Amino acid sequence: MSALDLTAARLERSGRRRRRKSHGLRHVAALVLSVYALLPLLYIVSASLNPTGTLTGSNRLFRLVGLDSYRRLLASDQFPFLTWFKNSLVIGLTTAVLSVFLGALAAYAFSRMRFRGRRTGLLTIVLVQMFPQLLAVVAIFLLLTRIGELVPAIGLNTQAGLISVYLGAALGVNTYLMYGYFNTVPTEIDEAARVDGAGHMRIFLTIILRLVAPILAVVGLLSFITSMNDFVIASVVLIDPEKQTLAVGLYRMVSNPNYADWSAFAAGAVMASIPVVALFLFLQKYIVGGLTAGSTK
Amino acid sequence: MTDLRSAPTRSTGMGTLVAKITVLGGLDALAVFLGAVLVSRGDYVIAALVVVGAIVLTVIYLSERLLPAKYMAPGLVFLAIFQVFVIGYTVYIAFTNYSTGHILTQDQAVEALLSQSQRRLPDSPSYSVTVVESNSQLGLLVTAPDGTALLGTADSPLRPVDATFQDGQAVAVEGYTSLRFADLLGRQDEVFSLAVPLADDASAGSLRTLDGRTAYQYTSKLSFDPASETLTDTETGEVYVDGGEGAFVGEDGTEILPGWQVNVGLDNFTRAVSEPSIRGPLVYVTAWTIAFAALSVGIIFALGLLMALLFNDPSMRGRTAYRIVMVLPYAFPAFLGAMVWSGMLSQSFGFINQVVLGGASIPWLTDPTLAKISVLMVNLWLGFPYMFLVATGALQAIPGEVREAARVDGTSRWQMLRHIELPLLLISMAPILIATFAFNFNNFNVIYLVTGGGPRDTGAGIPVGQTDILISLVYKVAFTGQNRDYGLASAFSIIIFIVVAAISVISFRRTKTLEEIS
Numbered sequence: 138m139s140a141l142d143l144t145a146a147r148l149e150r151s152g153r154r155r156r157r158k159s160h161g162l163r164h165v166a167a168l169v170l171s172v173y174a175l176l177p178l179l180y181i182v183s184a185s186l187n188p189t190g191t192l193t194g195s196n197r198l199f200r201l202v203g204l205d206s207y208r209r210l211l212a213s214d215q216f217p218f219l220t221w222f223k224n225s226l227v228i229g230l231t232t233a234v235l236s237v238f239l240g241a242l243a244a245y246a247f248s249r250m251r252f253r254g255r256r257t258g259l260l261t262i263v264l265v266q267m268f269p270q271l272l273a274v275v276a277i278f279l280l281l282t283r284i285g286e287l288v289p290a291i292g293l294n295t296q297a298g299l300i301s302v303y304l305g306a307a308l309g310v311n312t313y314l315m316y317g318y319f320n321t322v323p324t325e326i327d328e329a330a331r332v333d334g335a336g337h338m339r340i341f342l343t344i345i346l347r348l349v350a351p352i353l354a355v356v357g358l359l360s361f362i363t364s365m366n367d368f369v370i371a372s373v374v375l376i377d378p379e380k381q382t383l384a385v386g387l388y389r390m391v392s393n394p395n396y397a398d399w400s401a402f403a404a405g406a407v408m409a410s411i412p413v414v415a416l417f418l419f420l421q422k423y424i425v426g427g428l429t430a431g432s433t434k
Numbered sequence: 435m436t437d438l439r440s441a442p443t444r445s446t447g448m449g450t451l452v453a454k455i456t457v458l459g460g461l462d463a464l465a466v467f468l469g470a471v472l473v474s475r476g477d478y479v480i481a482a483l484v485v486v487g488a489i490v491l492t493v494i495y496l497s498e499r500l501l502p503a504k505y506m507a508p509g510l511v512f513l514a515i516f517q518v519f520v521i522g523y524t525v526y527i528a529f530t531n532y533s534t535g536h537i538l539t540q541d542q543a544v545e546a547l548l549s550q551s552q553r554r555l556p557d558s559p560s561y562s563v564t565v566v567e568s569n570s571q572l573g574l575l576v577t578a579p580d581g582t583a584l585l586g587t588a589d590s591p592l593r594p595v596d597a598t599f600q601d602g603q604a605v606a607v608e609g610y611t612s613l614r615f616a617d618l619l620g621r622q623d624e625v626f627s628l629a630v631p632l633a634d635d636a637s638a639g640s641l642r643t644l645d646g647r648t649a650y651q652y653t654s655k656l657s658f659d660p661a662s663e664t665l666t667d668t669e670t671g672e673v674y675v676d677g678g679e680g681a682f683v684g685e686d687g688t689e690i691l692p693g694w695q696v697n698v699g700l701d702n703f704t705r706a707v708s709e710p711s712i713r714g715p716l717v718y719v720t721a722w723t724i725a726f727a728a729l730s731v732g733i734i735f736a737l738g739l740l741m742a743l744l745f746n747d748p749s750m751r752g753r754t755a756y757r758i759v760m761v762l763p764y765a766f767p768a769f770l771g772a773m774v775w776s777g778m779l780s781q782s783f784g785f786i787n788q789v790v791l792g793g794a795s796i797p798w799l800t801d802p803t804l805a806k807i808s809v810l811m812v813n814l815w816l817g818f819p820y821m822f823l824v825a826t827g828a829l830q831a832i833p834g835e836v837r838e839a840a841r842v843d844g845t846s847r848w849q850m851l852r853h854i855e856l857p858l859l860l861i862s863m864a865p866i867l868i869a870t871f872a873f874n875f876n877n878f879n880v881i882y883l884v885t886g887g888g889p890r891d892t893g894a895g896i897p898v899g900q901t902d903i904l905i906s907l908v909y910k911v912a913f914t915g916q917n918r919d920y921g922l923a924s925a926f927s928i929i930i931f932i933v934v935a936a937i938s939v940i941s942f943r944r945t946k947t948l949e950e951i952s
């Protein structure tokens with residue numbers, strides 16, 4: 138073995154050692170960050186299992202374990218948790234389905250048809266999206282009050298009114314995202330269907346919509362999460378406690394954490410988040426793809 | 435790409451056509467109804483918008499052409515009302531005095547004032563009455579002194595009716611149910627508040643009953659003179675005139691409320707910049723909003739990038755497990771995350787002080803500086819997983835050849851990061867960083883659900899705190915506190931519009947998003 142080979146071997150060994158050392162540091166960093174990420178979640182699960190109810194009592198993680206606070210919350214007259222849950226699901230799902238449909242209709246037109254003002258139209262929609270609806274929350278409140286005087290069914294304090302408001306954002310956020318995906322479906326497919334005698338509506342409903350299903354799932358999920366997370370507009374539009382959503386209802390429970398039934402809130406938080414977290418982990422692959430396309434939570 | 439306009443028009447089936455005409459017919463009927471109601475209320479502009487909107491929709495769906503419009507109209511309707519119109523409406527409200535005490539129109543305000551100041555007319559005759567009900571609305575069936583029957587409700591003045599009499603007293607009338615004594619007890623409050631006008635003219639006064647059997651004539655101590663638009667107190671003789679600011683003002687300058695809504699021009703904006711108790715908070719809230727958004731982007735990006743660099747090594751064991759754990763805060767609903775942190779940061783009972791810091795008493799949410807740090811830390815927790823995912827994606831998208839070439843040229847790891855990876859990452863992530871900035875600029879949930887905008891600034895003339903950002907300030911001015919000032923809140927909204935517009939213009943110039951739209 139020549140001296141050169143020896144040196145090379147020594148170099149390689151030390152390189153490996155250095156890499157192992159840096160891996161060790163990485164694991165330390167990863168553990169620290171994992172604790173930071175996980176601690177609040179572990180804390181809230183532990184608090185929900187704590188029967189005592191107070192904020193102080195929740196500090197000893199997993200010292201006491203029981204389902205009392207879940208029972209207390211579900212039986213509570215003051216806080217109709219299950220109703221809030223149902224409201225959030227109904228509002229979230231309706232908004233998601235309708236905004237996917239409205240967005241897909243518009244994206245189909247932008248992607249498959251050529252008309253005057255197409256580019257300007259798309260540009261305008263992207264620009265309008267820059268102004269989030271919550272900026273106009275005062276005007277939305279007063280507008281729905283006025284609408285309610287004429288047509289009470291879609292006015293203030295109705296879920297239909299709130300969904301309509303959310304649908305106002307349906308085009309802005311989604312059309313551009315969907316438009317890009319629609320463009321990846323080859324037009325030859327439309328062509329072939331047309332030759333076979335299918336009309337534009339049929340091509341849209343039975344062919345295109347199936348081929349773009351992944352983006353529909355992403356947009357639907359993002360719009361569901363957005364409406365779940367909305368506090369501002371929901372708190373202003375929905376007044377009766379039985380009409381409110383989880384975000385507004387749970388906030389009322391702990392608007393003063395020191396005196397609230399913290400365990401019951403924690404139980405509510407755990408129950409409210411399980412479906413969202415499960416859905417998220419299940420669809421993670423798609424969401425990450427959608428994220429890089431430029432959407433924020 | 436194909437042009438659908440040139441496609442042969444397919445003859446639509448009879449059923450579809452009927453359905454279409456039915457839906458459009460219903461829509462137009464509704465629009466005509468709404469238009470008529472709006473015109474009768476004097477809302478001419480809105481009435482015109484409703485009618486024009488209905489005509490446009492009808493034309494779009496009846497026309498043989500205009501195919502793209504048929505697909506876009508449903509979404510555009512919602513966009514037009516709840517995204518575009520509300521922005522215009524915000525501007526309109528910002529020029530009015532719309533607030534608690536100034537919600538009504540002038541006519542409604544006069545009516546409200548007259549009925550508020552009603553009191554029993556001394557020596558007024560007593561009327562024997564029966565409380566009746568129809569469609570859950572109460573009314574009074576009155577036996578007039580001359581023995582005839584009169585009927586009226588809160589909305590419709592007394593008019594003669596044919597009633598059934600018993601012992602010379604009207605007891606029942608067709609179309610109404612007479613309330614029994616037991617019913618009266620259950621609905622006392624409703625009965626007490628029922629005032630049936632004697633005539634169309636509100637100054638004639640009304641009948642009220644305290645026991646459900648006898649009613650007395652009540653008149654307002656104020657009287658309105660439509661010609662001079664003044665209110666006169668008939669007891670003291672004081673004259674109230676329209677003060678020009680949406681309320682009647684007495685000789686000594688006192689306003690009587692409710693007032694009404696008037697256009698006040700630039701008043702809200704002038705107040706915002708000239709009243710020190712509003713200007714001060716507005717300035718520091720705007721500065722903090724920009725700082726909060728910029729700092730949030732900075733720390734979230736720094737941590738996300740660091741993590742992407744650290745954990746983007748395929749040889750590292752347990753990467754997938756770490757990744758799932760670290761993405762969990764992103765999967766957890768953000769509003770809940772903010773509320774959980776708010777409890778954990780509580781000064782005397784929270785987890786952070788009691789457990790992590792072993793019983794410290796640090797005012798995380800009530801000290802002005804610490805509260806700012808707290809909301810930033812919570813925001814970091816909510817945001818870093820997202821930036822980690824995005825930065826990892828962007829890092830992996832850098833072609834291997836680039837790194838290879840640099841390595842051949844003998845660059846160190848640091849030089850590679852500093853001069854090659856970072857610049858490339860910044861280019862591909864610029865749109866996302868701008869979007870994150872814009873999002874955090876209006877990140878209401880983190881502020882309102884963690885600190886409520888507090889600690890409160892007690893010296894300010896509006897409800898505002900040290901961690902408030904513009905959007906939470908708008909919310910608090912409009913919807914919390916004793917005096918809800920929609921006009922001032924809308925003026926603040928416009929400030930946000932301007933800042934957001936400026937940011938958008940700059941970001942669009944910098945990125946090429948718009949050029950990608952072909």
